[in-house]
Amino acid sequence: MASVKIAIIGAGSAVFSMRLVNDLCKTKGLAGSLVSLMDIDQKRLEGVYDLARRYVEELGADLKFEKTMDLEVALKDADFVINTALVGGHWYLEKVREISQKHGYYRGIDAQEFNMVSDYYTISNFNQLKFFVDVARLMEKLCPKAWLLQTANPVFEGTNLIRRCSNIKVVGFCHGHYGVHEMVEALGLDIEKVDWQVAGFNHAIWLNRFVVEGKNGYELLDKWIEKNSHTWKPKTPFDLQLSPAAIDMYKFYGQLPIGDTPRNGSWKYNYNLEVKKKWYGEPWGGADSELGWKWYQDMLQATTNAIEYLQKNKFIKLLQLETYMKLAPEGIPEELKQQAKIFASPDKLSGEQHILFIDSLVNNIPRRFVINVPNEGYIPQLPDGVVVEVPAIVDAKGWHVEKIEPPLTDRVVKYYLMPRMMRMEMALDAIMNGDKDVLIEFLIRDPRTKSYEQAVAVIEEIMSLPGNEKMKEHYEKRIKL
Amino acid sequence: MASVKIAIIGAGSAVFSMRLVNDLCKTKGLAGSLVSLMDIDQKRLEGVYDLARRYVEELGADLKFEKTMDLEVALKDADFVINTALVGGHWYLEKVREISQKHGYYRGIDAQEFNMVSDYYTISNFNQLKFFVDVARLMEKLCPKAWLLQTANPVFEGTNLIRRCSNIKVVGFCHGHYGVHEMVEALGLDIEKVDWQVAGFNHAIWLNRFVVEGKNGYELLDKWIEKNSHTWKPKTPFDLQLSPAAIDMYKFYGQLPIGDTPRNGSWKYNYNLEVKKKWYGEPWGGADSELGWKWYQDMLQATTNAIEYLQKNKFIKLLQLETYMKLAPEGIPEELKQQAKIFASPDKLSGEQHILFIDSLVNNIPRRFVINVPNEGYIPQLPDGVVVEVPAIVDAKGWHVEKIEPPLTDRVVKYYLMPRMMRMEMALDAIMNGDKDVLIEFLIRDPRTKSYEQAVAVIEEIMSLPGNEKMKEHYEKRIKL
Numbered sequence A, B: 001m002a003s004v005k006i007a008i009i010g011a012g013s014a015v016f017s018m019r020l021v022n023d024l025c026k027t028k029g030l031a032g033s034l035v036s037l038m039d040i041d042q043k044r045l046e047g048v049y050d051l052a053r054r055y056v057e058e059l060g061a062d063l064k065f066e067k068t069m070d071l072e073v074a075l076k077d078a079d080f081v082i083n084t085a086l087v088g089g090h091w092y093l094e095k096v097r098e099i100s101q102k103h104g105y106y107r108g109i110d111a112q113e114f115n116m117v118s119d120y121y122t123i124s125n126f127n128q129l130k131f132f133v134d135v136a137r138l139m140e141k142l143c144p145k146a147w148l149l150q151t152a153n154p155v156f157e158g159t160n161l162i163r164r165c166s167n168i169k170v171v172g173f174c175h176g177h178y179g180v181h182e183m184v185e186a187l188g189l190d191i192e193k194v195d196w197q198v199a200g201f202n203h204a205i206w207l208n209r210f211v212v213e214g215k216n217g218y219e220l221l222d223k224w225i226e227k228n229s230h231t232w233k234p235k236t237p238f239d240l241q242l243s244p245a246a247i248d249m250y251k252f253y254g255q256l257p258i259g260d261t262p263r264n265g266s267w268k269y270n271y272n273l274e275v276k277k278k279w280y281g282e283p284w285g286g287a288d289s290e291l292g293w294k295w296y297q298d299m300l301q302a303t304t305n306a307i308e309y310l311q312k313n314k315f316i317k318l319l320q321l322e323t324y325m326k327l328a329p330e331g332i333p334e335e336l337k338q339q340a341k342i343f344a345s346p347d348k349l350s351g352e353q354h355i356l357f358i359d360s361l362v363n364n365i366p367r368r369f370v371i372n373v374p375n376e377g378y379i380p381q382l383p384d385g386v387v388v389e390v391p392a393i394v395d396a397k398g399w400h401v402e403k404i405e406p407p408l409t410d411r412v413v414k415y416y417l418m419p420r421m422m423r424m425e426m427a428l429d430a431i432m433n434g435d436k437d438v439l440i441e442f443l444i445r446d447p448r449t450k451s452y453e454q455a456v457a458v459i460e461e462i463m464s465l466p467g468n469e470k471m472k473e474h475y476e477k478r479i480k481l
């Protein structure tokens, strides 16, 4: 058992905060630790802080929470920093999307071949990427030995950027690989009997190994496809692991795209809502359509509302949350009820990897994770140094990436990962060199661009948004990061 | 001096045949050699054969020409094979372009980001690529030790394909690097005082080294751009080395694109005729616009006509060709007159590399060439084995590639060569595996594609063209090469 200081930046995040608090309180190995919740939104911060304290108390856990709006206070002497902040918030993402659409870019200029995820902004959210670097550089001063657990998106661009701009140990986190569990369950298999691996980049991972009790699991998948694919229906906009898009990608690339990867296919699946519906199912057309993303935003809002409600009603026992959820207005989505079930249990974990990862490191408990770390020959067809998402055992000595076997197919590497990597390189080149021409060139290579002038106009309008003054200056003065 | 057998496949090629004959007759080191002219077009073949014989006689050269329409006869015991055939001819290229344009693909489906050259068909001219392989495999039987000098386009796809489908020694040839001379001349410099290198892929080469008497030549180029760029005008559609497109690419990529490379920029320069005119100059909008390509086709036709005219008028002395050209109708383009000047001289060479390359090899005369050979760490950022275009000294031992120094910029490699390489890989994957899905995926990544159905439709219509029966069968039966 070791007591550490964990800073959570953007602790008001509707998605993550309560899941992390849940895991923290239930991980005995971290007893005695201090958790510094940091956010710039006071109301959200108070809400999470209040719940965290009540939760600790109800569980009788040995954990101290503090709240702060000062980044430096949170980072000072931290052992672990979890960055889950979204600078500008969802408002900014929607504003940029709106401007983009006006200029002919359906779903926004950041929606790109192999990156269609609607809050994964690689070029237009300068403030977000800049903040990643600011946090890492501040860590160099205030907690140089701490680990940075990068959760805020874009994880792929972000982790590479942080590595190139600082010496901080950064690891990227995502839960996309749980898609393997979904698929295995749909096939009626027991995950315990499945030997699997995924590899690639964040939001771009592929099932390179799939062995079921010594036999080729892909044969079972092929049978499932033949029998069930035509009757498949999504339960939520995010239920895409076995969508027609995923199957189509599997057939072309030779391995199954996992988690968020089926969302990140080409325009073939994404030209418009109608096409999205065909490939990602009715009624939403996947998570990243105008309908699917609305569903997600409503869910986030419901979560925020729930936290507010719980904060106001201090008499509610968090460990009996299920009971209250039943009473709550019908509007509460099923997903949130599932979350509440976990929260209300005395020992169920959220499924996020962060806290167990910390526990494995500080208490030397080897566990398997799927993490984003620099390639060191793990995927030999990709350059070393670029951050890859791979399975690894983590213990006190750090991460030990598994041998990726069998390798990713040629098509996955050459036709998917390489062009995806190029876009990452361009995004980093632009921001690190303050080079607007790279942003424009990025869009020149976008199929929705019909003229050079169109690309320039959309970039200019985004840079002129209130809140983007620093971005504008950065690119006008060609500031280097 | 060594006598060898050289087979020229597609000897009726208006572009090449007379230039090769010219060089052959003037290269003393190859005296006693046999040149086998092969073509399937009897009329063209007769024309070239007739001229070749007369030329040899007038020059008093010691060289034997034979003509044949049988590929096996030409290849049998050859020491060198020059493939310059265009299967299907320009008629086929235009037919495919017409169908493509009907389906929304301006300038044809083979016109692609980084490959806009109008007779460089990488996906729709199956018969051409298949012929490359057929020639190489026939060579394995009839002249297994011979060198294959690949001149017919696409040289990049072709040389890689041949290497993957046969054991024949293949080298790709192009004269694009003469763009360096053009540029150096425009800057008022003496090429003899310039230390230069280019590197990349065929039609994708960049001036990595440019030193003028110990000083950085790029500074002189920058000055030229500042002073002269705004008054630049092309003399022909192919006069593009210092076009606004070339300069724009230079500014973005950090090195000057050479030869055909400025033609192979992105859609930014190529959306339509108006845009092409802006970037490649008035009145043609470059070589690959509807106007520029018409100009080129007229030139080819004029060359063919000239050969026919000379064949009919046997009294004309070829070594006095200049005189006759002066008398000829005004329609003869300036370029052709230049060619005639070279032809009429007793010792001027064409500038093509093929014959000197052969001379260097067989007579051990070290000379510098720019050739397409498999990468072996020459461009360390690119995979070994892929064919690169680089400067090399050639002697009896073979080629000795120069150390590429300074290296290509990161932007050239990551943003230009890598995506260009991906398209080559896809084209080869399609043909080698008979996989139509790869052809369609190729088009899915094309900005002109608005729907999956559009991509399928254009491919289907092209495959249904008379003459494409083998292509259709190849992809329907998924035949492997």
Ligand SMILES: NC(=O)c1ccc[n+]([C@@H]2O[C@H](COP(=O)([O-])OP(=O)(O)OC[C@H]3O[C@@H](n4cnc5c(N)ncnc54)[C@H](O)[C@@H]3O)[C@@H](O)[C@H]2O)c1
Pocket: A009, A010, A011, A012, A013, A014, A015, A016, A038, A039, A040, A041, A044, A084, A085, A086, A087, A088, A089, A090, A119, A120, A131, A150, A151, A152, A153, A154, A155, A173, A174, A175, A176, A300
């Ligand atoms: N890696 C993953 O598995 C995963 C999964 C889902 C979401 N995400 C990412 O997590 C991030 C948060 O998503 P969300 O939907 O919860 O967003 P959100 O807007 O609901 O929450 C983000 C929080 O960050 C705070 N914040 C903004 N600027 C800040 C700053 N400068 N300093 C400190 N805090 C600041 C906001 O006040 C807010 O409370 C996004 O980048 C999202 O893409 C990651």
Ligand SMILES: NC(=O)c1ccc[n+]([C@@H]2O[C@H](COP(=O)([O-])OP(=O)(O)OC[C@H]3O[C@@H](n4cnc5c(N)ncnc54)[C@H](O)[C@@H]3O)[C@@H](O)[C@H]2O)c1
Pocket: B009, B010, B011, B012, B013, B014, B015, B016, B038, B039, B040, B041, B044, B084, B085, B086, B087, B088, B089, B090, B119, B120, B131, B150, B151, B152, B153, B154, B155, B173, B174, B175, B176, B300
């Ligand atoms: N590498 C370079 O530097 C360079 C420069 C210009 C052109 N080219 C290429 O050279 C090729 C020829 O171009 P062109 O404009 O002279 O074409 P062309 O059609 O005028 O000549 C090609 C010749 O090939 C012959 N041919 C067709 N099918 C044949 C077959 N199966 N066997 C033998 N001969 C056959 C034709 O009859 C014709 O005489 C093209 O691929 C072109 O892109 C290369």
